[in-house]
Amino acid sequence: MYIIERKIMHYPLPNSSSPTQFNQHNPINNLVVMDSPRKPSSFSTNLFFFLLLLSTNLLTLLLSSTFYSSCSLNPLITAASTLTTPHATSTNSVSATQGSDYASESSQTNLDLPSEFLAFTSGQLLPFGFNTNFDSDTIYPPAGQACTLFSDELRRYMTYKVNGSCPDDELLSQKLLLKGCEPLPRRRCRPAAQPDYVEPYPLPTSLWTTPPDSSVVWTAYTCKDYSCLINRYRTQKGFDDCKDCFDLQGREKTRWAAKQSNVGGGGGLDFTIDEVLATKKPGTIRIGLDIGGGVATFAVRMRERNITIVTTSMNLNGPFNNFIASRGIVPLYISISQRLPFFDNTLDIVHSMHVLSNWIPTTLLHFLMFDINRVLRPGGLFWLDHFFCVGEQLEEVYGPLIESIGFNKLKWVVGRKLDRGPELKEMYLSALLEKPLRNSW
Secondary structure (H helix, E strand, C coil): CCCCCEEEEECCCCCCCCCCCCCCCCCCEEEEECCCCCCCCCHHHHHHHHHHHHHHHHHHHHHHHHHHHHCCCCCCCCHHHHCCCHHHHCCCCCCHHHHHHHHHHHHHHHHCCCHHHHHHHCCEECCCCCECCCCECEECCCCCHHHHHCHHHHHHHCCCCCCCECCCCHHHHHHHHHCCCCCCCCCCCECCCCCCCCCCCCCCHHHHCCCCHHHCCHHHCCCCCHHHHHHHHHHCCCCCCCCCCCCCCCHHHCCCCCCCCCCCCCCCCCCCHHHHHCCCCCCCCCEEEEECCCCCHHHHHHHCCCCEEEEECCCCCCCHHHHHHHHCCCEECCCCCCCCCCCCCCEEEEEEECCCCCCCCHHHHHHHHHHHHHHEEEEEEEEEEEEEEECCHHHHHHHHHHHHCCCEEEEEEEEEECCCCHHHCEEEEEEEEECCCCCCC
8 A cells, every 4th residue: 555645736716715725634635825926816727726636636546546456466356257358348349239149148158168267368457557558458368269169178178276286188288279279378287297307418418319208297198208209210100200300310410411312403302501591691590480390400400500499399299399498499389370479570580391281271371471471580581391282282372372472582492202102292392482681561
């Protein structure tokens, strides 16, 4: 509770019996009389200062109540009573009848959502009122709109003991992410960690050393240790693009460091990091992003060249994010459907290998390509590494789609994709694209 002491000029109203008065009825205001003996005040002047006095008293009351509320804490308010949506607070909403129908429908929907979800997503009043940065007096914690479409999974995910341990539900949370429930709502619980956890290897040893098994909680995976993951390309049946990527002494050891094939001509589909960096002035590629970067070997290669790369990865049949972090690289646990969490025109390079391909809905891919363009600075590089599609799709669909973004083509190599058999008629595209330095609009 704050007590504010103010000194305010007091001007007597016309016909006042005394030229000097002291207000003894307001404990906050000390009123000092400064009446001019030379020139009587006009009625309009006195009225102005009377209104000023009244407004300052009201302002004092507002500030006092605001400061008091900011020091209070009531986290146990019922979620349903605090739930606020933009539709419910809009002053430009539909008619009263339609609004009533919406409120009824919204209330019914809220009954199907877990209380912790409602508690998190409810609009929270800012302690000091309206904030010009937010352009609002309320902050809405972000959670994917699609979360509400999967109430059963969401209820399981948001059911836990507050301040206790989180459920062991990594697969559930990842399924929600992949369904578009992104970002996931926060939870008020502590995730599990291995009881025998040990400190990671120090840099630079960690970059090319398999981390200890104790760095992972293995319950969500078929393999229960790194030895199993390293050997699964020998034991696992069926196609898996990253089946051997945990083996740091295998193919990962030479990836992006030397030519691995010469398919398609023009130097082959496998660009090396050094030849890509040679297209720009030395030292101008400094920071970037690798989308769907597997075990982050691309980021490791770039780190060896003093370039910082953040790697996005999901934990699909393996603890990719744990592995990336153990190597000393920053993992970012997001799917391709989420807006990239970087500001406009900031990154020097964006790379993606295999992830961006024809399995992605075309409209979503178009949005993603423009988002990559958004985060790249003018003159920045987009390395589209082994994009694959079928037959004539490249010429009819994906070539025009990529060209519509407005990149300059520095390299564009097309070749056949044969690892799943020639009968599928799959094609690879490796391209090095540059965001125009000028005239980006």
